[in-house]
Amino acid sequence: MSGNKPLIVALDTVDTDRARRWAESVSPHAGLLKLGLEFFLANGADGFRGITGAPIFLDLKLHDIPNTVAGGVRAVLPLRPRMLTVHASGGSAMIQAAHQAAANAGPDRPMILAVTVLTSLNQNALRAIGVSATPAEQVLRLGRLAIDAGADGLVCSPLEVAMLRQALGPAVKLVVPGIRPEGAAAGDQARTMTPAQAVKAGADWIVVGRPITGADNPGTAAADIAASIR
Numbered sequence: 018m019s020g021n022k023p024l025i026v027a028l029d030t031v032d033t034d035r036a037r038r039w040a041e042s043v044s045p046h047a048g049l050l051k052l053g054l055e056f057f058l059a060n061g062a063d064g065f066r067g068i069t070g071a072p073i074f075l076d077l078k079l080h081d082i083p084n085t086v087a088g089g090v091r092a093v094l095p096l097r098p099r100m101l102t103v104h105a106s107g108g109s110a111m112i113q114a115a116h117q118a119a120a121n122a123g124p125d126r127p128m129i130l131a132v133t134v135l136t137s138l139n140q141n142a143l144r145a146i147g148v149s150a151t152p153a154e155q156v157l158r159l160g161r162l163a164i165d166a167g168a169d170g171l172v173c174s175p176l177e178v179a180m181l182r183q184a185l186g187p188a189v190k191l192v193v194p195g196i197r198p199e200g201a202a203a204g205d206q207a208r209t210m211t212p213a214q215a216v217k218a219g220a221d222w223i224v225v226g227r228p229i230t231g232a233d234n235p236g237t238a239a240a241d242i243a244a245s246i247r
Contacts, residue, residue, distance in 0.1 A: 023216060026047045037069075039229075041070060043070075052064075079107075086103060090119050094122045099128065100127055109165070115167075160184070175218065212245050
């Protein structure tokens with residue numbers, strides 16, 4: 018588990034005022050705040066700069082030819098995100114290019130996290146896109162590829178955390194979405210786990226969105242989840 022605040026709160030909205038209110042409410046209990054593609058496309062760098070209270074995990078899931086991904090990484094370096102995502106399925110050269118571009122920021126560079134298999138994908142969904150491996154097999158294959166190519170860590174479903182921790186060792190950072198507290202709806206997540214289960218399995222950070230931001234009091238919801246994994 019990473020530090021005293023392994024909770025990352027996903028601020029999934031295009032409304033900057035709402036994102037600011039959420040950030041203010043949950044930041045005392047969160048190690049990072051996650052801004053995704055939806056928010057960044059709607060609000061850009063100015064919107065990013067308006068979110069304060071905790072370091073930012075910029076979840077853009079970059080996936081393109083190596084030169085384009087490197088350019089994308091360089092473009093967001095002035096914003097100083099703490100974490101930045103790329104798709105592991107983009108291949109070794111693309112991940113290496115992202116890592117090298119991030120190194121331009123020196124000691125303050127963002128961690129490059131490689132997304133293995135999206136938590137919305139199950140076995141049937143993988144088969145439909147031509148992947149015959151099980152989700153676990155595909156996650157391990159892509160995880161090893163990404164770490165060998167220079168990624169600092171991985172984004173994986175909670176069901177693969179223990180496997181990756183055993184296979185890749187303690188140094189690899191594991192960031193885990195698909196987290197649902199007891200009784201919460203799964204939504205569009207196909208592979209889920211509770212916060213305490215994920216941390217026990219070896220997650221460094223857990224990502225929680227709607228169970229917190231959709232609560233009557235997001236700050237209280239974040240505090241409750243933080244307490245459950247402390």
